[in-house]
Amino acid sequence: MGIWQSIKMALRSIKGNKLRSALTMLGMIIGVSSVIILVSIAQGSAQNVTSRINQLGTNLLTINSFGTDIVLSEDKIDGLSKLNGVKAVAPVVQGRVNVKKDRTTSQVSLIGTNAAYSSVRDAKVSQGRFITDLDIEYRQKIAVIGSDTASSYFGTENPVGQYLQIDGTSFKVVGVLVSKGSSLGQSGDNVIIVPLSTGQRLVKSTTISQVYLQGKSEDQMDFVMNEVEMKMASLFPNKSDSYSVTNQQDLMDTMSSVNDTMTMMLGGIASISLLVGGIGIMNIMLVSVSERTKEIGIRKAIGAKRRDVLLQFLIEAVVLSGVGGLIGILTGVGLGKLLSALLNLTVTFTSSIMFSSFLFSLAVGVVFGVFPANKASKLNPIQALRYE
Incomplete structure (x- = not known):
């Protein structure tokens, strides 16, 4: 059969x-x-x-400094940007500021950074533009705001070209970020980004405790991290406990x-x-x-x-x-x-x-x-x- x-x-x-x-x-x-x-x-x-995790940026390395033992000055950050395999570098100052418009007042996370932050942290704008190098050089009082910040203070209006009071100083809104939601418990939409020089004045500190570096390719990230660690060791000998270098790929793995x-x-x-x-x-x-x-x-x-x-x-x-x-x-x-x-x-x-x-x-x-x-x-x- x-x-x-x-x-x-x-x-x-x-x-x-x-x-x-x-x-x-x-x-x-x-x-x-x-x-x-x-x-x-x-x-x-x-x-x-x-x-x-990818919303935090692609091919990302983060340098965090602790305390006052080391100072990430502009020339040292410039030296990091010239390392092999490094595509862009974005120094950051952070803090909380009081933001007011009409009768709406609240505290919002502030980030002071440079133009490279847009590509390093994948921070695209849905309206207007991002920060430029000229804004930093001339200490412009301009701001790029997150989507939640925009809806909180401007509702359905277009925020670009309008003004916000940040710690009592008037800032012109030049851009609105694309909504990114929350990543690792932090909202990327309730934020205000200003030029690095302006941000240092707002947080009343010139200390840069965090630097983001973007690698040229995913395949080179281990090599780039090794280069950054060696550079930091030469810049700050015997102070490895005062800073950390983390690789986003390690977190993803x-x-x-x-x-x-x-x-x-x-x-x-x-x-x-x-x-x-x-x-x-x-x-x-x-x-x-x-x-x-x-x-x-x-x-x-x-x-x-x-x-x-x-x-x-x-x-x-x-x-x-x-x-x-x-x-x-x-x-x-x-x-x-x-x-x-x-x-x-x-x-x-x-x-x-x-x-x-x-x-x-x-x-x-x-x-x-x-x-x-x-x-x-x-x-x-x-x-x-x-x-x-």
């Missing part, structure tokens, strides 16, 4: 017991859909975290490792339900063998070989798990999209996960179907015909 005929007989047997077959497949449906949903949510979360572990753990937990579904298939197939003992005896008596009987029952188990796996994929994708819409989750579906889940369901069908199929194929035809 050919494989196609065995498949048709298996399907006929499954159709003859629709409710039992549906309940048997339920374990596989739940298992496959659970794997797809949980892994897709984990991958979506990883993608979301990576996206938020750490987060990626955590997310990979979480994805594997969630996938492993969900896979347990696939094994439970496989046990259900084996149980039902054993019951089926007992119910169809006489049928097996008749088939063997008229010439069916052991291989034919083994193949028929094995195909039934694989069909049950395979159909359950396909329905599980559709269910998993549907529920994943529903959860994404209802709970505002980032869910990332990948064909590799779906394909792997389906293959695993087929493998479970084969593994747990072998024992009942083997039992059926070994039945003695005379004893099987006398079975009541």
Whole structure:
């Protein structure tokens, strides 16, 4: 008997017991859909975290100084910008300032920096322009504001060309930043960016405690970091405890490792339900063998070989798990999209996960179907015909 005929007989047997077959497949449906949903949510979360870290800037190195032991003066920062592999450098002064317009008053984060900050930190403007080198040179009283700051003080009006009172001094708004949301617990939209020289005057300090460096390419970041560390060591010998050099890629690698572990753990937990579904298939197939003992005896008596009987029952188990796996994929994708819409989750579906889940369901069908199929194929035809 050919494989196609065995498949048709298996399907006929499954159709003859629709409710039992549906309940048997339920374990596989739940298992496959659970794997797809949980892994897709984990991958979506990883993608979301990576996206938020990238919002901080690409190919980014950060130098932070502590205390007053070291001074990052303009000439030292200029020396850092000339290192091999460094594309741009943005020194920063930060603080909190009182901002007022009409009757609206609140405290807002202030950043004083240069024109390179736009590319280094991926700070694009949706309206107007960013800070220029001339603004720094002439200590211009201009500001680029975040999208939340713009809506708080100007509502639906265009802020460009209008004025804000920052610590009692009038500043002209020349640009509005594209909304970036929150990254690592900090809002990138409730902020005011001013020229470095103006910012130093507002925070009443010329001390630059933070410098951002952008590398030319991702492949060179380890080399650039080594260059920066060597340069800092030569500029400030025996003061390595007073500053730190951090690589954004290290943070991304750490987060990626955590997310990979979480994805594997969630996938492993969900896979347990696939094994439970496989046990259900084996149980039902054993019951089926007992119910169809006489049928097996008749088939063997008229010439069916052991291989034919083994193949028929094995195909039934694989069909049950395979159909359950396909329905599980559709269910998993549907529920994943529903959860994404209802709970505002980032869910990332990948064909590799779906394909792997389906293959695993087929493998479970084969593994747990072998024992009942083997039992059926070994039945003695005379004893099987006398079975009541």
